[in-house]
Amino acid sequence: DHEESYDFLANFIDQVAGKGCKHFILHARKAWLSGLSPKENREIPPLNYERVFEIKQNYPELEIALNGGIANLEQAKQLLESVDSVMLGRSIYHNPYQMSYVDQQIFEKDEPIKDRYEIIMEMEPYITKHLNNGGRLNHIVKHMLGLFHEVPRSRLWRRYLSENMHKEGADFQVVLDAYRQLTV
Numbered sequence: 001d002h003e004e005s006y007d008f009l010a011n012f013i014d015q016v017a018g019k020g021c022k023h024f025i026l027h028a029r030k031a032w033l034s035g036l037s038p039k040e041n042r043e044i045p046p047l048n049y050e051r052v053f054e055i056k057q058n059y060p061e062l063e064i065a066l067n068g069g070i071a072n073l074e075q076a077k078q079l080l081e082s083v084d085s086v087m088l089g090r091s092i093y094h095n096p097y098q099m100s101y102v103d104q105q106i107f108e109k110d111e112p113i114k115d116r117y118e119i120i121m122e123m124e125p126y127i128t129k130h131l132n133n134g135g136r137l138n139h140i141v142k143h144m145l146g147l148f149h150e151v152p153r154s155r156l157w158r159r160y161l162s163e164n165m166h167k168e169g170a171d172f173q174v175v176l177d178a179y180r181q182l183t184v
Helices: 006-018 049-058 073-079 089-094 096-105 116-132 137-148 154-164 172-183
Strands: 023-027 063-067 085-087
Touching: 006 023, 006 049, 023 049, 049 063, 073 096, 089 096, 089 137, 096 116, 096 137, 116 137, 116 172, 137 154, 137 172, 154 172
Parallel strands: 023 063, 063 085
Antiparallel strands: none
16 A cells, blocks of 8 residues: 555566566556545546556566556557557446447558447347356346447436346347337
8 A cells, every 4th residue: 555656666577577477467546455445446546657658668578558547549549659558447348339449540450340230239149148058138238238328318228228137038139129229
């Protein structure tokens, strides 16, 4: 809880890299082990991207990934000018469709972007296999709640799934019915 100097971090990296580790994922926000909840740890300690950039600059032979507070692909692309990779954890969870644009925006590839309905239909075999193996629909579908983030009527999609994905016997039809909530 009390260590946050650059020298402490660099010493840690020296020791671990000296034993063969070449890839480091650095959270840009100091985590407090006592006194803050996990949610508070994501919000209260300030982000310090500059420290991560300095580590990358001083250890160019190591792969340095930056984690913490990255809100979208535009910000990720900007940060990739200073580090090897970035992590978009919560941002992707709340808006998974933005991953459809990764090839174009980050890797500058001219790939066609699938629409959300195509993605839903591509999930059907995976969902069906999961259900046939004894899984429950909500195990997968809860991760699809943000698929229509910022799309008109997306609240109806989320509500329908939330109210129906836990029901006994819920199957892929629930996902299709949720989609229909958007098109009615």
